[in-house]
Amino acid sequence: MMTLAQHIEKLLADNDCVIVPHLGGFISCYSPAQWIEKDNLFLPPGRMTGFNPRLTINDGLLVQSYMAERHISFAEASRQVQREADALLAELHAQGSVELPRIGKLHLSIRNTFDFTPDHQTTSAELYGFSNFRMQKLDRHATSAKPVSFTPPVPEKRVQRQRIRLHFSASFWSNAAAVAAIIILFFAISIPVKNTEIINGNYAQLLPTEMLSTISQQSLAITPVAPTRQSCPTPPSVQATPQAEDSPVSTEALSKASTAPATKVQTTPETVKEKAPKSTQTAVSHPTKAPASPKGSSETSRATSSPARKYHIIVASVGTETDARRLAADLVKKGYTRAQAIIGDGKMRVSIDSFANETEAYQAVNKLRQEEIYQNAWVLKK
16 A cells, blocks of 8 residues: 555656546646745645546546556556555545645545545645745834935936038039930930831741742642551451542541641642542541559548448556557457557557447457456547
8 A cells, every 4th residue: 555655656756647547536726826925825726736626537648657667568567556555445445535745645434435634744846845834023123223324326328420521622523414404415426326127038938938938839739647556456346448449538637738838739630549548547436444543442432432440449558658559469469359459648558459430449448457457448539
């Protein structure tokens, strides 16, 4: 029991609440400094300790302290804490009161309720060394007036800025006026330059006229050539008809020939007959294939359809990340395949299982609490 009191005292120095399973929670709160005018007594600031018997759920602080001090597992530390808590309750029922050093005294009333008397000793490191003291009031009539020395204020020295003055002689201003007048007359009397003659040789051209003249003297037939696709063969049902030999040039070729500026196209029947079969073959449209859906689409749809497991069953709260991952690995070896270490908000917790539904999570935790080791398991939503 003494060991339990030492652990509670050490944890109250850094935490606001420490819960003993099946007994209650010890709460530490800050109390400011006080002055009792009747007794001329000054009370220093401190941390008062209280007790709440309704806080019975294990928060894991005592178990974590036992694990760090004795280097034992979580299950063994939980059993030792439970054993000492049961011994404290047995002594409380037998004697009616139990004294916890540097914490307070716990009483059991006739109505089977707990009464707690706190110890006024400080439990915080920053308030260590403060104690009560008395101070008598000063008698105003007994005090003698003492002369007060007065020192007159020293005036500040202001730094005066020196003004720089530039003096210009009258000859300078007369010379400046003369120069300004000469500049104005120069621009006013100058002869305007005009260049209204347009010389075509000085302008750039998009296409040289000599090339266009040579092209106009020759015969030119323009036929569109479509790129052949090896991956998409022409269906056997589409074939060039015999009428294509006598058909005129395709409309696309005519449109391209007509839109070209300053270009004359002369076609003969022989050239049309030679080029027509190529145009008919290129005019055949190939059936387009729908893009094949990727193989991973089914896998991604399954992955997105599976609900996220955000309800975790917490069975332990440890001090370091290494201990949390080690406990999770031990649970996986025991058969709990979804066991994992949940680290966040400065706390390291160990989850034995996770569920997507809140009802399933509480059904599983009630079933898990039937085992002695996991009686303190609880559900975390994250």
